[in-house]
Amino acid sequence: MLEKALVGSNKYWAWVFFLLGVITIGGLFYLYQFNYGLGATGMSRDVSWGIYIAQFTFMVGVAAGGVMLVLPYYIHDFKAFGKITILGEFMAIAAVAMCIMFITADLGQPMRIMNVLLHPTPHSMLFWDMLVLNGYLFLNAICGWVILNSHNKGVHYPQWVKPFIYLSIPWAFSIHTVTAFLYCGLPGRHFWLTAILAPRFLASAFAAGPSLLVLISMILKRVAKFDAGEKAFQKLGTIITYAALANFFFLGLEFFVAYYSRVPGHMHTLDYLFWGLDGHNNLVLPMRFSLTIGLIATTMLLFPQIKRNEGTFALSCAMLFLSLWIDKGVGMVLGGFVPNPFDRVTEYYPTVIEIGISLAVWAAGALILTILYKIAISVQAKEA
Amino acid sequence: MYDKGKVLTGLAIFVAIVTFPVWYDLVHAQHVPKLEKPTLSKKCVADIAYMRTSHMVLLDNWRNEVVREEKRKMIDVEGKPYAKSLQMGCMKCHPDQKKFCDECHTYADVDPFCWDCHFQPQKETK
Amino acid sequence: MDVKRRNFLKIAGLSAAAGLGASSAFTQLFKGDALASEEGHGGETAGHAAPAQGEHKAEDTEFQYGMVIDIPKFAANKGLAEKCIAACHYEHNVPDFGNPKDEIKWIWLDDYEHSFPDASQYKRNAGLNDLPVLLTCNHCANPPCVRACPTQATFKNDHGVVIMDFHRCIGCRFCMAACPYGARSFNWRNPREQYANGNYKFFKHGLNPNYPTRMRGVVEKCNFCPERLAVGKPPACVEATGDTKAMVFGNINDPNSEIAKVLNSNFTIQRNPAAGTKPSVFYII
Numbered sequence: 001m002l003e004k005a006l007v008g009s010n011k012y013w014a015w016v017f018f019l020l021g022v023i024t025i026g027g028l029f030y031l032y033q034f035n036y037g038l039g040a041t042g043m044s045r046d047v048s049w050g051i052y053i054a055q056f057t058f059m060v061g062v063a064a065g066g067v068m069l070v071l072p073y074y075i076h077d078f079k080a081f082g083k084i085t086i087l088g089e090f091m092a093i094a095a096v097a098m099c100i101m102f103i104t105a106d107l108g109q110p111m112r113i114m115n116v117l118l119h120p121t122p123h124s125m126l127f128w129d130m131l132v133l134n135g136y137l138f139l140n141a142i143c144g145w146v147i148l149n150s151h152n153k154g155v156h157y158p159q160w161v162k163p164f165i166y167l168s169i170p171w172a173f174s175i176h177t178v179t180a181f182l183y184c185g186l187p188g189r190h191f192w193l194t195a196i197l198a199p200r201f202l203a204s205a206f207a208a209g210p211s212l213l214v215l216i217s218m219i220l221k222r223v224a225k226f227d228a229g230e231k232a233f234q235k236l237g238t239i240i241t242y243a244a245l246a247n248f249f250f251l252g253l254e255f256f257v258a259y260y261s262r263v264p265g266h267m268h269t270l271d272y273l274f275w276g277l278d279g280h281n282n283l284v285l286p287m288r289f290s291l292t293i294g295l296i297a298t299t300m301l302l303f304p305q306i307k308r309n310e311g312t313f314a315l316s317c318a319m320l321f322l323s324l325w326i327d328k329g330v331g332m333v334l335g336g337f338v339p340n341p342f343d344r345v346t347e348y349y350p351t352v353i354e355i356g357i358s359l360a361v362w363a364a365g366a367l368i369l370t371i372l373y374k375i376a377i378s379v380q381a382k383e384a
Numbered sequence: 385m386y387d388k389g390k391v392l393t394g395l396a397i398f399v400a401i402v403t404f405p406v407w408y409d410l411v412h413a414q415h416v417p418k419l420e421k422p423t424l425s426k427k428c429v430a431d432i433a434y435m436r437t438s439h440m441v442l443l444d445n446w447r448n449e450v451v452r453e454e455k456r457k458m459i460d461v462e463g464k465p466y467a468k469s470l471q472m473g474c475m476k477c478h479p480d481q482k483k484f485c486d487e488c489h490t491y492a493d494v495d496p497f498c499w500d501c502h503f504q505p506q507k508e509t510k
Numbered sequence: 511m512d513v514k515r516r517n518f519l520k521i522a523g524l525s526a527a528a529g530l531g532a533s534s535a536f537t538q539l540f541k542g543d544a545l546a547s548e549e550g551h552g553g554e555t556a557g558h559a560a561p562a563q564g565e566h567k568a569e570d571t572e573f574q575y576g577m578v579i580d581i582p583k584f585a586a587n588k589g590l591a592e593k594c595i596a597a598c599h600y601e602h603n604v605p606d607f608g609n610p611k612d613e614i615k616w617i618w619l620d621d622y623e624h625s626f627p628d629a630s631q632y633k634r635n636a637g638l639n640d641l642p643v644l645l646t647c648n649h650c651a652n653p654p655c656v657r658a659c660p661t662q663a664t665f666k667n668d669h670g671v672v673i674m675d676f677h678r679c680i681g682c683r684f685c686m687a688a689c690p691y692g693a694r695s696f697n698w699r700n701p702r703e704q705y706a707n708g709n710y711k712f713f714k715h716g717l718n719p720n721y722p723t724r725m726r727g728v729v730e731k732c733n734f735c736p737e738r739l740a741v742g743k744p745p746a747c748v749e750a751t752g753d754t755k756a757m758v759f760g761n762i763n764d765p766n767s768e769i770a771k772v773l774n775s776n777f778t779i780q781r782n783p784a785a786g787t788k789p790s791v792f793y794i795i
Contacts (some may be wrong), residue, residue, distance in 0.1 A: 037726035038681070039698030044611040048686040048696060106697065108681015108727025115661040115680050126660035126684050187654050187785040188690025341692035341782070342620060343627035346610075451675050454668050457738045471722065500702070500725035501676065503717075 001152055004378040005371045010221065012374065019367040026360015029353045031060035038108055041354040046346035047337040051107070051330070051358055056102035058208070058329035059095045059365075060179045061201060063136060065209010066092035067172030070143075074165050080231035083380060084217060087228075089144035089373040091213055092172075096137040098365035103342040105357050125181045132175045139168040144372075152379045176201045183336060184260040191269035192336045196256075198249040201328070208324040210236045211317040216369075218314050226377045233332065237313060244320055248298060249325075251291075272338045272345065273331050280338075286326050287331050294323030417491040419430055420483035424476070429459050440496070443470055471502045479505045574651060575669030575734055576762035577748070578772050582791070583756035590756060591619055591642045596715055597750035601735065603723045605701035605712035614695035616732040617646040618749055622795075628782050644757075646747075647672060647693040647732040648781060655685035655694065664729070669761075670790065671734045679728040679765050684782030686729060690785045693731050700726040730754035734759075762790060 008016075033040040043050045069088035072078035104110050122129045143165050150157040180198035187193065214236050220226040258266040273279045273287045297319035306312040339345050350358075424452040428435055430442060446468040449455040458465035459473075467473040481504040491494065584591045598604070598617045605614055623631055625643040649672045655664050656672060664679035664685050686694045701723050705712045710717060721737070724730050735745040743749065747757045760769035778792035 037697065037699040039612055041725075043698070045613050045695055046692070047684075048683045103682075108729075109679065109682070112661075112678070112680045115663070115678055119661045119678070121660050123657050124660040125658070126682060130660070167762050182684070183687075186658070186688045186690075187787060188782070189687065249697070336687070341627075341690055342624040344624060380512070447675075447677060451673065451736075452665065452667070454736065454740070472720065497725065501722040503719050503722065505719070 001149060001375050001379065003218060004375045008374060012370075016367065016370060019363045019370070022363035023360050023367065026358075026363065027358050029356035029360070031193060033105075033353055033357065034110070035288045038106075042349045042351045044346060044348065046340040046344070047334060047348035049333055049337070050348055051350045051354060052102045052106035054329050054333035055358055055361070056099050056106070057179055057201075057333060058325060059098045059102065060133070060176055061205030061328060062209045062212060062322075063092045063095035063099065063133075064172045064176040064202065064205045065213070066095075066140065067169055067205075068210050068236075068243075069205050069213070070165065070172070071169050075169070078235065080229055080235060083226075084213070084228040084232050084236075086144055086148055086376050086380075087217065087373060088209075088213060089140045089147075090376060091216070091369060092140045092340060093137060093144065093372060094365045094369040095355075096133055096140070096175075097132055097368050098361050100137075101361045102358075105361065121247045125185060129175075129178045129182060130383070131173065132178050136168070136171050136175050139164055139171055143168055148376055148379055152382070173202065176205050177298075178263050188341055189336045190265035194254065196250055196253060200247065200254075203243050203246035203250055204328055206245055208328075210240050210243070210319055211321040211324075214240070214317045215314060215321065218310065220373065220377065224373075224377050226380070233310075233313070236306065237301060237307040240317065240320065241298065241307075244294070244298040244301065247324070248295060264360070268339050269335045273335045277339065278345050280347050282347050282349070283331055283334065284325050290326035290331070294327070295317040297323060344371075414491055417487040419487050420478070420480055422477035425461070425464060427461050428477075429461055429473075443474075446473075470498060471504075475505055572763060573668060573761055574763045574790055575649065575739075575759070576769060576792065576794050577646075577734075577745075578758040578769055578776070578778060578792045578794060579644050580756045580758070580794045582645060582794065583754055584642050584644065585640075587754055587756065590754060591644050591750060594644060594747040594750045594757070595619070598732070600715035600718055601738075601746040602721055602733075603657045603701075603713060603718055604715075604730075605723070606714040607699075607712055612698045614697065614701070615728065616695075616730070619643065620645055626779065626781060628784060634744060638683075638795075642795070644747075645691070645693075645781075646791065647734075648787065648791045649732075649734060649789035652786060652788060654688040654690065654785075654787060658684040658688035660684065667736070669734075669736075669739070670763075671736060672731075673733050673736065674728075674730055675726050676724055676730065681727040681729065683729060689780050690787060691789070694729050695731060696714070696729050697724050697726045 015163035041050055041052075069081050069085045073081040073085040092125075104113065107113060116127060116130055146161045147157045156353055180201045181190035183189070184194060184197040214233060215227070215254045217228045217233070219227070255270065258270050266275060273283050274281065274291075276284050277280070300306045300312065300316040300319070306316060334348055337348075342384040435442070450468050454466065458467055460466075466476070475481075481499065485498075572680060595617050599606070599615075600783045602616060604616050607613060619642050622629075622634075622639045622641055622643055625645055650668060651663075651670065653666060653672050656666055659665070660682060661678050661680055663675045663680070665673060665675070667673050681696070683696055686696060701712055713723075717762075735743075738745060738749075743760050749759045751757045758772045760767040762769055762773065764770060773792060776794050778794055780789045780792055783789065
């Protein structure tokens with residue numbers, strides 16, 4: 001089926017080469033970082049993880065979001081997701097690939113990455129994260145590819161894939177739970193040390209992942225004549241709405257615990273993120289912006305008229321996605337390091353190198369997604 | 385055979401690439417490495433053949449024993465104690481990195497990262 | 511650990527073991543304290559004399575090096591703390607980049623307020639904040655960094671010291687996020703950068719040829735000088751305090767040791783004990 005990615009319009013090739021260009025430039029930036037060291041980034045002794053790990057965390061969520069299509073389609077036999085489910089599975093593949101790239105970009109000694117397998121360490125959550133992420137990549141690659149191949153041949157997919165499909169559902173929950181465990185098991189970081197972190201992660205993932213899928217599907221409708229169908233969009237809209245509601249509900253709970261208990265450790269990071277701490281407030285504007293557009297988007301999605309109109313539906317999904325991206329892909333990780341163990345504030349700003357490498361990872365993810373979607377849509381077009 | 389020309393050209397290119405290391409070496413053949421022999425003693429901590437092929441394994445094991453297991457007991461060779469250490473052991477007898485280590489490493493085109501952290505005795509002055 | 515929980519873990523571990531041999535993984539996962547003495551070995555030293563099952567080691571490690579830092583003595587000896595820092599940073603070739611972003615430190619000074627942010631700062635007595643507090647790795651009996659490390663590059667050795675294996679570290683910096691004491695530094699860049707004339711740029715205290723430097727991309731921190739302890743010398747910082755007794759070092763779990771007696775006869779505090787890490791560095795204020 002791969003050959004289907006090799007024939008396309010001029011626009012398709014222009015897009016592919018644009019992405020390759022971004023990847024090349026980012027690759028050169030990475031070469032510099034590889035030779036100089038991670039000092040090329042804005043990270044420091046106090047804020048020792050930056051946008052690489054923050055983006056990694058967010059992309060795990062996008063990957064897990066694919067399950068919001070797989071679950072209704074395969075468990076509840078929700079037929080309207082027939083065309084779009086494969087897109088969810090392929091989005092998960094691209095997102096996990098991005099996760100692996102972000103992690104690699106963040107390593108001080110990337111050549112030693114195999115040490116994680118060479119010295120397996122079950123008490124390290126990073127070890128488990130590696131297992132579940134690679135497992136999820138494998139499951140989605142198997143399910144997506146075999147099912148699409150069957151479509152291509154015009155037959156029903158073989159029975160042996162079914163266990164893999166069912167397994168991929170709890171597995172999706174596991175990837176984001178374990179990713180939350182990276183943070184919420186650390187004794188010295190109050191902002192992360194909350195049992196609600198995994199549910200928060202899942203809620204934001206189930207809003208952000210499907211939102212992105214809606215936006216991509218709308219683009220595909222225009223550029224690739226792929227119509228996921230009105231019913232699928234509406235159902236996704238409902239899923240996104242409830243996930244977003246849960247997300248902001250959980251966030252509200254965090255605010256209550258911090259500001260009603262008035263335990264300093266619980267308040268400090270929220271202070272820093274939303275009000276500024278000790279005169280440091282570089283994340284206040286983005287975080288307030290994130291919260292505002294997120295709440296507006298969620299409110300908009302509650303109105304059926306807005307959800308049914310394609311323009312306003314897309315707008316609310318875009319706002320929600322951006323909101324959650326700032327919240328998790330920026331504030332969640334960076335905020336956890338403030339204040340530091342000495343009760344001081346160190347601020348972090350990403351460098352051009354760091355942003356360039358991150359953009360290249362996004363471009364690489366988009367390229368994987370483009371190729372996989374090209375194949376999927378070509379197969380489905382042949383079918384129709 | 386269809387596309388005879390194309391197939392044969394492709395095959396020729398393939399063979400050329402695969403055999404590249406062989407003929408590259410023919411052109412760029414280097415002198416056989418000659419190591420500086422230690423003057424202090426004649427006998428190493430292990431026999432020469434083992435050291436030649438597996439000194440990196442020995443060093444790795446030493447590191448694990450010393451750093452991870454606190455097994456720092458000196459190795460006794462003919463009454464002389466040797467520390468389980470590249471810097472404080474091996475280089476007592478083989479003090480010159482260039483004339484000993486690099487001689488083979490350059491020949492074999494391997495680039496171990498020992499010297500990213502460890503020092504050779506010559507550089508003792510700051 | 512109480513019997514109920516131990517039994518539960520046994521049963522749970524056994525049921526989880528089916529086909530996976532996961533029982534040890536299970537106990538390792540949930541038994542923070544037990545990790546301590548085991549980690550150094552992973553599966554490498556099956557024949558080691560130490561108990562193989564984590565369960566028997568719920569108590570503190572038998573041998574736990576620790577340190578008492580007597581702040582008033584440092585306050586009385588001007589410049590002593592700086593001498594300790596210089597001794598350590600020379601001994602281990604700790605680079606000085608001259609900027610806070612790249613900063614690497616094994617032992618350093620801070621004020622009372624920022625050393626003990628969890629202690630009450632409310633109406634604290636005048637002068638308290640002017641005291642020089644020496645900070646370093648706490649060599650916790652229950653170290654979260656060791657739990658976090660995905661390669662066992664950081665581990666607890668038989669003497670309770672939290673050690674770094676620089677050759678194994680992949681530079682993921684999970685340990686830095688895990689440490690509640692900010693004791694860990696990362697090599698953001700090559701510490702051995704040289705000037706054109708071959709001099710090193712960042713070794714302000716001079717270069718100790720008997721100890722390696724690190725390379726970029728690995729984490730480092732205080733290691734209680736195991737190479738000195740092995741030959742009967744105290745850690746470099748302790749040695750630098752001379753006869754002042756401003757630092758007392760030894761096995762805190764041996765009731766006859768000097769440090770155990772100092773701990774027994776003085777009121778000492780620890781940094782952030784609420785984190786449950788059981789720090790082995792104690793302060794006399």
